[in-house]
Each structure stands twice: as structure tokens, then as C-alpha cells.
Amino acid sequence: MNREKETSAAMGASMMEKPDIQYQREAEKKQLLKARARALAWDDETGKTIDESIEVVEFLLAYEKYAIESSYVREIYPLKELTPVPCTPTFVLGIINVRGEIVSVIDMKKFFDLPERGLTDLNKVIIVHDDKMEFGILADAILGVGRIPCKEIQASLPTLTGIRADYLTGVSKESLVLLDAAKMLSAKNLVVHDEMEM
Numbered sequence: 001m002n003r004e005k006e007t008s009a010a011m012g013a014s015m016m017e018k019p020d021i022q023y024q025r026e027a028e029k030k031q032l033l034k035a036r037a038r039a040l041a042w043d044d045e046t047g048k049t050i051d052e053s054i055e056v057v058e059f060l061l062a063y064e065k066y067a068i069e070s071s072y073v074r075e076i077y078p079l080k081e082l083t084p085v086p087c088t089p090t091f092v093l094g095i096i097n098v099r100g101e102i103v104s105v106i107d108m109k110k111f112f113d114l115p116e117r118g119l120t121d122l123n124k125v126i127i128v129h130d131d132k133m134e135f136g137i138l139a140d141a142i143l144g145v146g147r148i149p150c151k152e153i154q155a156s157l158p159t160l161t162g163i164r165a166d167y168l169t170g171v172s173k174e175s176l177v178l179l180d181a182a183k184m185l186s187a188k189n190l191v192v193h194d195e196m197e198m
Contacts, residue, residue: 053149057126058176059139062114065176067148068137072128072181076142079105079123093138096125103127105136108179112167133185148172 056067057076077098082105084094091111095102105125109116125136153170167187169178 053147055145055147056176056178058143058146059124059126060141060143061112061139062109062116063140064114065143065174066108066139066179067146067172067176068126068128068179068181070145072130072185074127074129074134077103077125077127077136079125079138096136098127103134103136105138107138109138128181128185130182130185135185148176148178153178 055070057070057073058065058067060066075098077096079096082094082096085092085104091107093105093107095104097103103125108114122141124139124142126139126142127134127136152173154172155170167180167184169180171177
């Protein structure tokens with residue numbers, strides 16, 4: 001009789017453990033599937049998951065809307081007291097003094113060979129930087145800050161050719177042209193190394 005009681009008690013205990021083990025296996029399966037989904041959503045080119053979005057500063061260049069990732073933007077500064085620098089390429093507008101720090105200003109319209117637009121009070125300088133380089137990009141006007149879902153960034157348009165295509169990450173659904181700040185900051189042809197003999 002005791003043996004029967006022990007057997008039925010053991011069977012009851014194993015039946016009680018079974019749902020716990022099943023629940024644990026289900027939880028492990030869910031974790032595994034989530035990890036696989038995250039891995040499949042990862043985009044090697046952007047280094048972000050497809051669900052992610054990037055924050056950008058939107059601005060106008062020659063009547064076209066451009067954007068640059070805000071993580072590379074130090075600040076936006078009004079264009080004032082621009083000092084031209086002799087013997088520099090045409091796309092180097094000059095230098096400005098930002099609270100005692102000298103920053104060179106690049107005119108991307110000239111660099112990208114876009115239509116010219118005269119300087120106005122709306123012009124702003126977007127100061128971009130990384131750990132090695134810093135310079136200002138002249139913008140015709142600042143439109144604001146926004147977010148672009150990574151999955152909506154499409155490859156460059158066929159109309160965006162030449163040197164411009166080399167410095168683009170892509171284009172959003174709203175035809176916002178996203179500049180590749182990392183590539184621009186490491187570009188050899190944006191850095192002037194010439195020395196002038198006196």
C-alpha cells in the first residue's frame with residue numbers, strides 16, 4: 001500500500017513538474033526566436049536594425065532638401081563675419097570665429113556643383129565633427145530636426161550623380177537627401193593641405 005502511495009505521489013509530482021518544464025522550454029524558444037529576428041533585422045551597411053530610425057538635421061541647399069545625422073552635428077551657427085582664405089579651393093568659403101575657435105566653412109553647393117544662391121540672413125553654418133575633423137557646412141536655411149526610419153532610406157537616385165553620389169547615404173521617401181557625414185569628415189578632397197610659400 002505504501003508503495004502504491006509513493007508511486008502515485010511520484011507520478012503527481014512529475015505531472016506538476018511537466019507544465020513548469022514546458023513553460024521554461026516555451027520561454028527559451030521565444031527568446032531564441034526574438035534573437036533570430038533581431039539578427040535578421042540587422043543591416044550590416046548602416047550598422048542599425050531595420051526598425052531603428054536616425055535623428056537628422058534637415059536643411060536646404062540650392063532649393064533641395066538635405067539632411068545630416070544629428071550625432072555628427074556639434075551646433076548650428078549663424079553665418080557672420082566670414083573671413084575668406086586665399087589660395088584655397090572655391091568650395092572653401094572661408095573661416096569663422098565660433099567663441100574663440102576658428103572653423104572653416106565649406107560651400108557644398110560649389111563642392112557638389114549645384115546652382116548658386118546668394119548669401120542671405122537665413123544662411124546658417126552646420127558645424128559637423130568627429131574625433132579627428134571638424135568644419136562647417138553652409139546651409140541656405142535650416143528646416144529643423146526630424147527622424148528617418150532606416151528601412152525607408154533608399155539607394156541614391158539616378159539623378160544624383162558625380163561627386164554628390166559619393167557622399168550620400170541615400171534618399172528618404174520624402175526625397176530628403178541624406179549626406180554621409182562620416183565619409184565627408186574623412187574625405188581627403190575636402191581637406192586642404194597646400195602650403196603657401198612666403
